[in-house]
Amino acid sequence: xxxxxxxxxxxICTKILAAVGADKSEAETVAKFLVGxxxxxxxxxxxxxxxQYVKRVKDGMMRPSAPFKIVRETTATALxxxxxxxxxxxxxxxxxxxxxxxxxxxVGVVGVxxxxxxxxxxxxxxxxxxxxxxGLTVVNASPQVAAWGGRTKVLGTNPICVSIPxxxxxxxxxxxxxxxxxxxxxxxxxxxxxxxxxxxxxKEGHPTTDPEALYAGGAILPFGGVVGYKGYGLSxxxxxxxxxxxxxxxxxxxxxxxxxxxxxxxxxxxSFTPVDSFLGRVEDLVKSVRGSPxxxxxxxxxxPGEPELREEKRRRERGIVVEDRTWSxxxxxxxxxxxxxxxxxxxxxxxx
Amino acid sequence: xxxxxxxxxxxICTKILAAVGADKSEAETVAKFLVGxxxxxxxxxxxxxxxQYVKRVKDGMMRPSAPFKIVRETTATALxxxxxxxxxxxxxxxxxxxxxxxxxxxVGVVGVxxxxxxxxxxxxxxxxxxxxxxGLTVVNASPQVAAWGGRTKVLGTNPICVSIPxxxxxxxxxxxxxxxxxxxxxxxxxxxxxxxxxxxxxKEGHPTTDPEALYAGGAILPFGGVVGYKGYGLSxxxxxxxxxxxxxxxxxxxxxxxxxxxxxxxxxxxSFTPVDSFLGRVEDLVKSVRGSPxxxxxxxxxxPGEPELREEKRRRERGIVVEDRTWSxxxxxxxxxxxxxxxxxxxxxxxx
Numbered sequence: 001x002x003x004x005x006x007x008x009x010x011x012i013c014t015k016i017l018a019a020v021g022a023d024k025s026e027a028e029t030v031a032k033f034l035v036g037x038x039x040x041x042x043x044x045x046x047x048x049x050x051x052q053y054v055k056r057v058k059d060g061m062m063r064p065s066a067p068f069k070i071v072r073e074t075t076a077t078a079l080x081x082x083x084x085x086x087x088x089x090x091x092x093x094x095x096x097x098x099x100x101x102x103x104x105x106x107v108g109v110v111g112v113x114x115x116x117x118x119x120x121x122x123x124x125x126x127x128x129x130x131x132x133x134x135g136l137t138v139v140n141a142s143p144q145v146a147a148w149g150g151r152t153k154v155l156g157t158n159p160i161c162v163s164i165p166x167x168x169x170x171x172x173x174x175x176x177x178x179x180x181x182x183x184x185x186x187x188x189x190x191x192x193x194x195x196x197x198x199x200x201x202x203k204e205g206h207p208t209t210d211p212e213a214l215y216a217g218g219a220i221l222p223f224g225g226v227v228g229y230k231g232y233g234l235s236x237x238x239x240x241x242x243x244x245x246x247x248x249x250x251x252x253x254x255x256x257x258x259x260x261x262x263x264x265x266x267x268x269x270x271s272f273t274p275v276d277s278f279l280g281r282v283e284d285l286v287k288s289v290r291g292s293p294x295x296x297x298x299x300x301x302x303x304p305g306e307p308e309l310r311e312e313k314r315r316r317e318r319g320i321v322v323e324d325r326t327w328s329x330x331x332x333x334x335x336x337x338x339x340x341x342x343x344x345x346x347x348x349x350x351x352x
Numbered sequence: 353x354x355x356x357x358x359x360x361x362x363x364i365c366t367k368i369l370a371a372v373g374a375d376k377s378e379a380e381t382v383a384k385f386l387v388g389x390x391x392x393x394x395x396x397x398x399x400x401x402x403x404q405y406v407k408r409v410k411d412g413m414m415r416p417s418a419p420f421k422i423v424r425e426t427t428a429t430a431l432x433x434x435x436x437x438x439x440x441x442x443x444x445x446x447x448x449x450x451x452x453x454x455x456x457x458x459v460g461v462v463g464v465x466x467x468x469x470x471x472x473x474x475x476x477x478x479x480x481x482x483x484x485x486x487g488l489t490v491v492n493a494s495p496q497v498a499a500w501g502g503r504t505k506v507l508g509t510n511p512i513c514v515s516i517p518x519x520x521x522x523x524x525x526x527x528x529x530x531x532x533x534x535x536x537x538x539x540x541x542x543x544x545x546x547x548x549x550x551x552x553x554x555k556e557g558h559p560t561t562d563p564e565a566l567y568a569g570g571a572i573l574p575f576g577g578v579v580g581y582k583g584y585g586l587s588x589x590x591x592x593x594x595x596x597x598x599x600x601x602x603x604x605x606x607x608x609x610x611x612x613x614x615x616x617x618x619x620x621x622x623s624f625t626p627v628d629s630f631l632g633r634v635e636d637l638v639k640s641v642r643g644s645p646x647x648x649x650x651x652x653x654x655x656p657g658e659p660e661l662r663e664e665k666r667r668r669e670r671g672i673v674v675e676d677r678t679w680s681x682x683x684x685x686x687x688x689x690x691x692x693x694x695x696x697x698x699x700x701x702x703x704x
Contacts, residue, residue: 072624072625074457074458074459074620074623075427075428075458076427076428076458076459077457077459077619077623079624104427105426105427105428105429105457106426106427106429106461107428107429107459107460107461109458109619111624134592134593134597146647147641147644147653148650148653148654149646149647149651149653149654150641150645150646150647150650150653151644151645152644152645154640154641154644155641162589164592171588171589171592173585173586175585179578179579180579196578198577198578201647204648205645205646205647205649223576223579223582224575224576224577224583225550225575225576225577225578225579225580226531226549226550226577227527227532227575227577228577229656230575230583231576231582233525233527234512234525234527236523236525236637236641237514237516237523237525239637240516240523240633240634240637241486243633243637244625244630244633244634244637245486245619245621245624245625245630246624246625247624247629247633249633250633250636250637250640252637252640253633253636253637253640267461267597268426268429269597271424271426271429271431272424272429272431272463272597272598272599273424273431273597273598277599278596278597281595281596281599281601281605281607282592282596284602284605285588285591285592285595285596285602285605288506288602288604288605289499289502289506289507289588289604292499292504292506293502293503293504293557294501294502294503294557295498295501295502295503295553295557296503296556296557296558297557298500298501298557300501301499301500301501301502302500302501303588304581304585304588
């Protein structure tokens with residue numbers, strides 16, 4: 001499979017997005033975030049999405065230069081009509097708005113409807129953490145997950161992402177409220193591999209390790225194992241915030257038109273405690289957690305966000321491997337749009 | 353074991369708390385919330401706490417009529433020094449303050465330090481829901497839970513509670529971020545029963561079903577089963593919000609002095625969408641979830657809060673059973689404080 005440097009993937013993605021109508025700044029933001037997801041090891045949210053985005057633009061579902069319109073506003077909150085612009089572009093503006101509110105009021109919450117897929121959530125709360133705030137992003141999405149006790153798709157994978165500033169990289173929790181994101185089941189299916197036990201059920205509601213079952217009427221389980229009602233409860237809360245509160249619609253309703261219903265939140269640390277005191281407490285917490293004696297099966301205790309940071313370091317050194325099929329689809333899209341693929345964009349190596 | 357009506361338990365608890373120094377309104381609030389926990393089926397947070405609270409008052413750790421002091425404030429946030437008053441009394445005032453902020457700004461967040469045990473969390477966010485707001489309460493507490501990969505207690509059970517208004521009773525999620533609350537392990541131990549698999553590990557980090565192991569250097573697991581790192585991640589976030597942001601201190605730090613570090617939040621629905629539209633969407637969501645086909649092992653799909661509502665109905669009809677030991681401890685405390693236990697307070701029956 002071909003291997004790329006970051007600048008190569010960003011280059012070709014930016015050119016393709018610009019060719020389909022994105023303005024320069026939009027194309028760069030979307031390309032940066034997609035390649036960032038690849039870097040972090042989340043290929044399901046990476047450049048694999050480019051052909052899909054191009055199709056959505058051509059179908060009129062994703063609108064370059066769409067206005068970002070505030071339709072309701074208070075001192076600490078806002079509701080935004082994204083007008084089906086690029087999710088990443090809307091996401092950044094919505095988080096920036098939440099941060100501006102938090103600067104003034106101590107906390108800011110912004111909801112968005114008519115918003116395309118915003119990609120990997122982690123990209124947004126970290127913007128808040130860069131300004132000494134705790135950042136929060138939650139989204140709903142099309143149904144993939146069963147209720148606790150149910151067997152059909154009624155809830156999105158409804159992820160929760162929180163970023164906490166530290167003296168180093170932020171603690172960055174980014175988790176689906178289902179056992180697993182749908183993309184990870186898809187990857188197993190495409191590779192002809194089984195899924196681990198406890199991920200999915202078939203259309204009759206029986207546990208299965210066959211990823212095809214998800215696409216034949218099955219569903220992903222809410223997370224929690226024996227207390228899966230907790231993951232289900234969190235998923236419902238996300239659905240209410242992102243679907244019912246924003247007006248994007250809940251995943252299983254007719255009102256929901258795809259993409260993501262989005263809530264962005266920011267809390268200004270200084271409204272509660274001096275930033276240095278906060279950072280000191282977080283550092284002590286991380287030390288005590290990390291330094292606690294290991295369970296027999298463990299070799300290390302990590303904090304959320306660390307696995308992705310390590311993967312990013314590895315991929316910056318060794319390059320990003322893109323599946324043959326994804327790369328040929330990207331080339332196909334470039335060809336269709338008469339985008340010249342420059343020689344410096346071509347893969348540096350063929351690996352794995 | 354003795355069985356009581358609500359008014360009986362409230363009556364004796366109020367008298368005991370007043371006798372130890374609580375003013376009338378404080379005593380009534382604490383008694384109401386403790387008995388409310390019994391009603392909901394959560395006996396671990398009910399009148400069993402009365403002797404413990406009396407001891408804390410006598411030890412000077414719980415202070416009747418303690419001032420509720422706002423030490424930092426913005427338009428949408430506040431930080432409160434609870435001065436070690438009764439947790440329930442502080443909790444209500446903190447949530448009322450968050451609601452007042454949300455009325456003005458769309459959202460309100462209030463943190464509290466120097467706060468005693470606030471009891472069952474569900475009591476606070478429902479206050480917000482009564483005013484067409486989404487309510488949130490999170491707290492940290494003394495260490496009981498291992499990190500993912502660890503084997504010793506470094507995190508509290510760090511529960512998350514969210515209340516969502518509906519056309520009927522609120523959706524009320526109230527869950528520890530550990531597999532189980534510590535009180536439930538204690539109940540098993542006191543009854544000589546084993547704990548289910550997946551709840552706790554012993555001091556060597558091996559899974560066990562012996563509840564004694566928790567009190568001999570073991571720990572409760574973060575929730576999540578095969579993806580327990582998610583419960584661990586949520587627990588860390590709660591620890592940071594309630595310990596590091598409020599200044600109450602993280603559970604495993606020297607700064608932490610017991611009780612709860614508390615965050616109360618409220619979001620005014622009307623800041624985002626008309627209340628009727630919101631309620632309609634939530635009703636549709638609940639219908640689609642509840643009406644989805646059942647998994648083979650399930651007989652019904654519930655929404656969070658329903659099991660407690662059913663238990664409350666049952667207990668209002670049949671009475672609240674109090675363990676012999678708890679009842680004799682309460683009588684003992686009453687005797688010590690020269691509280692006259694009036695005849696109408698005595699158990700209506702002896703059941704189970």
